[in-house]
Amino acid sequence: MTVIAFEKWQALGNDYLVLEEDRLPAPLTADQVRALCHRHFGVGADGVLLLARTSDAGFVADLRIFNPDGSEAELSGNGAREAIMYLHRHGWTDRRQFSIRTVAGEIRPTILDETRCRVDMGRAKLHSAKDFPSGGPDGRGELAGRTFQFVSIGNPQCAIAVEDPDALDLGAIGPDIEHSPLFPNRTNVSFYAPLDEHAIRARIFERGVGETLSSGTGATGAAVAHVLRGGSSPVTVRLDGGELEVEVEDDLHVNLTGWALPVFRGEIDLP
Numbered sequence: 603m604t605v606i607a608f609e610k611w612q613a614l615g616n617d618y619l620v621l622e623e624d625r626l627p628a629p630l631t632a633d634q635v636r637a638l639c640h641r642h643f644g645v646g647a648d649g650v651l652l653l654a655r656t657s658d659a660g661f662v663a664d665l666r667i668f669n670p671d672g673s674e675a676e677l678s679g680n681g682a683r684e685a686i687m688y689l690h691r692h693g694w695t696d697r698r699q700f701s702i703r704t705v706a707g708e709i710r711p712t713i714l715d716e717t718r719c720r721v722d723m724g725r726a727k728l729h730s731a732k733d734f735p736s737g738g739p740d741g742r743g744e745l746a747g748r749t750f751q752f753v754s755i756g757n758p759q760c761a762i763a764v765e766d767p768d769a770l771d772l773g774a775i776g777p778d779i780e781h782s783p784l785f786p787n788r789t790n791v792s793f794y795a796p797l798d799e800h801a802i803r804a805r806i807f808e809r810g811v812g813e814t815l816s817s818g819t820g821a822t823g824a825a826v827a828h829v830l831r832g833g834s835s836p837v838t839v840r841l842d843g844g845e846l847e848v849e850v851e852d853d854l855h856v857n858l859t860g861w862a863l864p865v866f867r868g869e870i871d872l873p
């Protein structure tokens with residue numbers, strides 16, 4: 603038996619288990635991630651956040667992000683805010699502005715108060731040879747009769763403007779888009795509808811997860827797509843689990859603001 607200590611967090615209902623690498627008896631495996639995230643046989647979560655101390659003075663921690671299917675994601679907007687607020691509450695740093703390193707690169711949070719932070723996520727890109735190789739420089743494409751906007755926020759996002767996101771059965775249409783051959787690394791999908799110049803309603807189907815109550819990078823992908831189609835920054839994104847604010851600069855530099863809270867901590871024995 604392996605005993606794994608965790609703290610469960612959620613941000614707009616997007617829940618993650620935070621693990622500290624130093625406290626693991628052995629390197630985390632994909633099987634363990636699947637077992638931890640399982641909603642009936644494990645703790646239950648939309649993913650795992652693995653935090654490691656780093657000797658690089660420029661960073662407070664290295665953050666790795668795993669989906670419930672055991673795959674590793676380059677970035678998560680909600681997961682990053684949960685990890686950031688965890689680092690703040692657990693005293694890894696007393697600075698209100700710092701950097702952490704993810705597979706997608708550096709992200710720079712500013713702690714706003716005890717539950718909220720604003721995260722500089724870097725520049726969104728509309729082209730990725732790795733994630734959407736057949737895409738042109740504008741990232742536009744068509745799939746099963748729907749026009750989409752590809753956006754890379756470190757991880758791949760396919761944002762689709764629809765009339766009424768609430769009328770869709772995401773569980774039925776999400777998997778074919780996630781696994782489309784257009785996206786060799788699979789993709790996250792956001793279905794959104796503009797509410798006004800500065801607001802959209804969005805629902806999310808995540809790569810390696812399925813439908814979730816919210817996604818920070820999904821919200822960011824949809825906000826970038828909204829701005830490219832005439833909307834204006836900042837964009838308030840109304841998700842099933844609450845609202846996020848996304849600032850999109852002219853060069854597509856994005857900042858994401860929202861809350862994250864701990865739920866409970868514990869230990870689980872895994873075979």
Ligand SMILES: N[C@@H](CCC[C@H](N)C(=O)O)C(=O)O
Nearest residue numbers: 675678679680757817818819
């Ligand atoms: N929940 C997320 C995104 C998590 C990663 C995603 N499933 C992927 O595989 O890229 C968020 O808040 O951004």
